[in-house]
Amino acid sequence: MALKERPKPFLLPEYCKGCGRCIDACAKDCITLGTQINPLTGLVPVDLDLTNCNACGLCMDACPEPYGLRPAHEGQILDFELEDPAKLFGVKPSDAPEPQDVPTEVLPLPRTEPLVIKGTYASAIGAILAGCRHVYGYPITPSTEGAELMAKFLPKLDGTFLQAVSEVAAVNMMYGTAGAGLPTMTFTSSPGFSLMLEGVSYMIGSELPGVFVDIMRGGPGLGNIAPEQSDIKLACHGLGHGNTHAITLAPSTPQEMLDLTMLAFELSFKYRNPVVLLGDGYLGQMTGKVQLPGTMLKPGVPKWAVYGDAIHRKNLISSIFLTETDLEAHNVHLNSKYEAMKVEARAESFLCDDADVILVACNTPARTAKGAVQELRHLGIKAGLFRPITLWPFPVEQLRMALQGASRLMVVEASAGQLEDELRLALSKAGIRNYPEIESVRRMGGVLPQQSEIMTRVLGQKEVLA
Amino acid sequence: MSKASVIYDKFDRHSHAEGLKGHATHYCPGCGHGLAHKFLAEAIDELGVQDRTVAISPVGCSVFLYYYFDVGNSQAAHGRAPAVALGHKFANPDSIVISYQGDGDLASIGLAETISTAQLGAPITVIFINNAIYGMTGGQMAPTTLMGQTSSTSPSGRNEYNGQPMKMAEIIAGLDGPVYVERVALYDAKQRIKAKKAIRKALRNQVEGRGYSFIEVLAECPTHLKMSPEETESWVKDFMEPVFPLGVKKDITVEPWFKRNPPSFNGEKILSLAGATSEHPERHSKGFPTHLAPHDVSLKLAGSGGDGAQTAAMLIARSAINEGFDATHIPSYGPESRGGTSYADVHVAEEEVLNPGSPDPQVLIAFNAPSLAKFGPTVRKGGYVIYDSSVVTDPPALDPSIKVFPVPFTGIATDLGKAVVKNIVALGALQAATGIFPKETMLTAIRVALKDKCALIPLNEEAFAWGIKSVEALAN
Numbered sequence: 040m041a042l043k044e045r046p047k048p049f050l051l052p053e054y055c056k057g058c059g060r061c062i063d064a065c066a067k068d069c070i071t072l073g074t075q076i077n078p079l080t081g082l083v084p085v086d087l088d089l090t091n092c093n094a095c096g097l098c099m100d101a102c103p104e105p106y107g108l109r110p111a112h113e114g115q116i117l118d119f120e121l122e123d124p125a126k127l128f129g130v131k132p133s134d135a136p137e138p139q140d141v142p143t144e145v146l147p148l149p150r151t152e153p154l155v156i157k158g159t160y161a162s163a164i165g166a167i168l169a170g171c172r173h174v175y176g177y178p179i180t181p182s183t184e185g186a187e188l189m190a191k192f193l194p195k196l197d198g199t200f201l202q203a204v205s206e207v208a209a210v211n212m213m214y215g216t217a218g219a220g221l222p223t224m225t226f227t228s229s230p231g232f233s234l235m236l237e238g239v240s241y242m243i244g245s246e247l248p249g250v251f252v253d254i255m256r257g258g259p260g261l262g263n264i265a266p267e268q269s270d271i272k273l274a275c276h277g278l279g280h281g282n283t284h285a286i287t288l289a290p291s292t293p294q295e296m297l298d299l300t301m302l303a304f305e306l307s308f309k310y311r312n313p314v315v316l317l318g319d320g321y322l323g324q325m326t327g328k329v330q331l332p333g334t335m336l337k338p339g340v341p342k343w344a345v346y347g348d349a350i351h352r353k354n355l356i357s358s359i360f361l362t363e364t365d366l367e368a369h370n371v372h373l374n375s376k377y378e379a380m381k382v383e384a385r386a387e388s389f390l391c392d393d394a395d396v397i398l399v400a401c402n403t404p405a406r407t408a409k410g411a412v413q414e415l416r417h418l419g420i421k422a423g424l425f426r427p428i429t430l431w432p433f434p435v436e437q438l439r440m441a442l443q444g445a446s447r448l449m450v451v452e453a454s455a456g457q458l459e460d461e462l463r464l465a466l467s468k469a470g471i472r473n474y475p476e477i478e479s480v481r482r483m484g485g486v487l488p489q490q491s492e493i494m495t496r497v498l499g500q501k502e503v504l505a
Numbered sequence: 506m507s508k509a510s511v512i513y514d515k516f517d518r519h520s521h522a523e524g525l526k527g528h529a530t531h532y533c534p535g536c537g538h539g540l541a542h543k544f545l546a547e548a549i550d551e552l553g554v555q556d557r558t559v560a561i562s563p564v565g566c567s568v569f570l571y572y573y574f575d576v577g578n579s580q581a582a583h584g585r586a587p588a589v590a591l592g593h594k595f596a597n598p599d600s601i602v603i604s605y606q607g608d609g610d611l612a613s614i615g616l617a618e619t620i621s622t623a624q625l626g627a628p629i630t631v632i633f634i635n636n637a638i639y640g641m642t643g644g645q646m647a648p649t650t651l652m653g654q655t656s657s658t659s660p661s662g663r664n665e666y667n668g669q670p671m672k673m674a675e676i677i678a679g680l681d682g683p684v685y686v687e688r689v690a691l692y693d694a695k696q697r698i699k700a701k702k703a704i705r706k707a708l709r710n711q712v713e714g715r716g717y718s719f720i721e722v723l724a725e726c727p728t729h730l731k732m733s734p735e736e737t738e739s740w741v742k743d744f745m746e747p748v749f750p751l752g753v754k755k756d757i758t759v760e761p762w763f764k765r766n767p768p769s770f771n772g773e774k775i776l777s778l779a780g781a782t783s784e785h786p787e788r789h790s791k792g793f794p795t796h797l798a799p800h801d802v803s804l805k806l807a808g809s810g811g812d813g814a815q816t817a818a819m820l821i822a823r824s825a826i827n828e829g830f831d832a833t834h835i836p837s838y839g840p841e842s843r844g845g846t847s848y849a850d851v852h853v854a855e856e857e858v859l860n861p862g863s864p865d866p867q868v869l870i871a872f873n874a875p876s877l878a879k880f881g882p883t884v885r886k887g888g889y890v891i892y893d894s895s896v897v898t899d900p901p902a903l904d905p906s907i908k909v910f911p912v913p914f915t916g917i918a919t920d921l922g923k924a925v926v927k928n929i930v931a932l933g934a935l936q937a938a939t940g941i942f943p944k945e946t947m948l949t950a951i952r953v954a955l956k957d958k959c960a961l962i963p964l965n966e967e968a969f970a971w972g973i974k975s976v977e978a979l980a981n
Contacts, residue, residue: 054528058535058727058734064694082534097694100701103539105512105546105573106528133513133575148772151781155823155832164779172768173595192778197766199595203588204621211585211618215592218579219559219600223592241582293833325861326819326834328826331781337770345577347593347600349556355518355571357562357580403861410860490860 045094049111055084064101067091135353141339158296159185165300170336171222172198175212182254185226206231210238217247218356220344224250240279244358248307254323257485265485266320271457275431287431289401293327321403386434391441394423400451411493433465509546535734537724548705565607566640584615587622612648626682636726644729674721678754684716686754690723692738714761786827789943793855804851808872813928818849825853833861926968933972
């Protein structure tokens with residue numbers, strides 16, 4: 040192309056901030072710092088005198104503004120007059136197509152004999168059957184076996200297991216894969232879950248699905264690796280900064296580790312929100328009977344995802360809302376999702392119908408409590424177990440039913456009252472004022488409540504390490 | 506030169522995108538970000554990857570990168586952009602992922618993610634804007650702030666107590682993962698041309714699946730350096746460049762390697778990995794062993810690591826489940842990685858194991874003296890204790906109602922030529938002593954567990970038989 044055919048620069052002064060980076064770039068001294076304040080921008084744009092311009096184009100390369108110095112095309116006005124930008128640049132902001140769903144497929148799975156596997160393995164297999172092929176994690180006892188199984192299985196399924204530099208990185212890798220619209224998860228334990236909470240808050244703010252399997256251990260601090268229900272508070276009321284909630288599931292058998300992990304993925308995509316699965320160290324290690332389901336999922340790509348293809352180009356994953364009213368509206372939207380999640384409240388009521396004494400417990404302590412209920416029944420005491428399966432939302436309506444006719448209410452837990460706090464808050468919020476005084480059997484530090492302790496408390500009213 | 510088509514025709518996402526604001530960036534006059542944006546947009550355009558591109562906006566002045574780029578956009582937490590980028594790249598290996606970060610993001614809070622992602626080497630493109638200052642938060646000291654440079658958190662100039670500036674391009678180039686690392690500047694036409702080329706090359710490396718590329722851009726921040734844009738250009742040239750020398754820091758030729766198959770959703774394959782089978786195990790049991798307990802038998806197996814207590818426990822659980830019962834097994838170990846205590850709580854229930862712990866078992870299998878001493882007294886009245894009489898020479902006195910079976914697990918196993926089968930001897934003894942399940946049930950479980958090591962089946966069958974014989978000999 041001959042030199043004279045190259046376009047000279049064109050500048051709409053409204054798009055010039057007057058930085059002057061172009062002045063240096065021009066060998067012909069065509070550009071000078073302006074002297075007039077532009078009334079529309081309050082800035083002082085540069086002045087162009089193109090008499091000596093040889094259309095070298097260096098000024099356009101030097102301009103940091105995409106709509107600053109641009110090539111003037113044939114017929115384009117060189118005298119500046121204020122025009123509607125739509126006229127100059129077109130009205131269509133982007134030719135990106137309207138995003139579409141790539142649907143998820145349900146595939147049949149042949150019926151098999153039950154497996155005999157430990158809880159973390161059951162959870163990992165559940166995740167694979169739910170379509171998860173992207174797992175990120177950092178080793179931490181007692182959750183590591185889940186990650187190890189994924190590291191072994193996923194490469195054989197052309198999936199990805201990445202051991203991250205930290206839990207902080209792991210949750211952000213999840214953020215990326217979830218942003219691309221695919222199911223993703225991690226296995227962690229209490230101190231690791233603490234580290235992930237920043238990312239969890241971002242995922243909730245950006246409305247991203249993801250499953251966190253937290254095999255809780257003793258705390259605070261480094262604590263120990265024995266089972267404690269130490270993160271109920273975090274999962275139900277402490278998921279990082281801001282107005283955050285996530286459905287929190289509490290399995291109590293290896294079978295439930297599989298079933299609830301699969302449910303966690305379903306709910307996580309249904310609500311575009313993370314889901315937390317709280318296990319305890321016993322449950323993670325415990326081997327038991329696990330029946331596989333009759334179907335598995337092949338995930339699609341939801342229409343909101345940033346997958347990195349043409350039909351999702353228009354999308355943005357973000358949790359930033361700079362304008363206060365926009366952020367308030369976003370929170371209102373999140374709150375409406377949290378409200379909608381209430382229908383997911385689940386609980387098991389074991390012999391509660393005619394019970395005088397209602398024990399409340401989840402995870403492994405629920406099994407101990409179930410044993411105690413049976414022993415108490417043998418002794419002629421009408422005991423029942425109320426086992427919340429979702430800790431958030433707390434199944435308070437189911438609890439209301441279970442409490443009908445009960446004269447005693449006892450929370451059995453391996454923590455300093457974290458489950459009881461959830462129960463009290465739920466009762467209070469539901470306006471339930473008429474319930475028995477709450478008694479408790481609590482152990483901490485990795486000691487689980489024993490059946491004998493529950494029995495003693497129920498039979499003898501004796502304090503047990505309250 | 507002209508506006509690249511990947512820059513939106515109108516910045517609709519700008520929170521005040523009405524009218525003219527829809528065509529001006531939010532950057533201060535003279536800011537280097539605008540140029541880096543333009544060069545990146547041109548590179549995306551030239552390589553024809555607009556539809557595949559995912560740009561990660563960081564925290565910092567470029568948090569609103571997504572205002573301008575008509576590509577897939579994801580906004581990350583402070584410092585975490587490389588981790589988010591990996592999440593996108595592995596989710597869709599065909600996507601072109603760009604982690605665009607400032608100096609606070611990349612060289613301070615996100616250092617762990619920066620280094621580990623670079624060393625991982627997966628093909629993503631990192632554009633690092635180094636302007637020696639924190640812009641968005643208002644002029645604080647950055648990890649790249651020069652010695653003596655004042656900032657609002659180094660008001661009398663960066664000194665030795667603040668440490669030296671981080672030379673990221675050199676650090677990244679020192680790693681094995683990256684294929685291409687270059688530091689460029691924007692202060693004059695020549696540098697801008699180099700910068701543009703470098704960014705294009707970094708992106709092409711990704712498009713071709715060659716590996717991780719890192720471009721450090723020395724950029725101007727006139728506002729927080731409190732200089733005119735022109736003075737800032739000179740400052741970058743005269744003061745920054747000597748500390749952060751420009752040029753290619755690493756450039757190796759790597760054949761395209763990042764090729765990943767789409768994930769498999771083959772049900773048969775998953776079932777086979779999980780060890781699930783549709784083969785229905787033959788049942789041999791006539792019913793629940795109610796002679797031991799009406800609904801739920803509690804067992805404890807205790808020994809040291811290597812005794813095989815956990816394997817034996819698993820085989821008991823497997824036997825129970827094959828017979829249609831429920832079972833659980835909880836292992837517990839001492840803190841040692843090897844050779845510490847190794848205990849297993851096992852329950853076998855007719856319907857459902859309610860309480861899986863075994864604080865007071867009906868059956869104890871003890872592999873050594875400390876285990877027998879510790880758990881012997883916890884065994885319920887009328888229960889069973891089976892212990893390794895090869896190693897326990899001085900058994901403690903137990904409740905007279907307890908049936909005690911001293912069986913030389915180790916001696917028998919050693920005679921059979923493999924000490925590791927002592928746990929199978931113990932299982933044989935358990936079967937004969939308690940009749941918890943028929944022999945065939947347990948043998949089936951053993952055979953299934955060894956299906957990948959068939960050669961070991963006869964030895965294990967023999968060990969099992971010897972366990973039974975030893976108990977029978979005790980009865981006679």
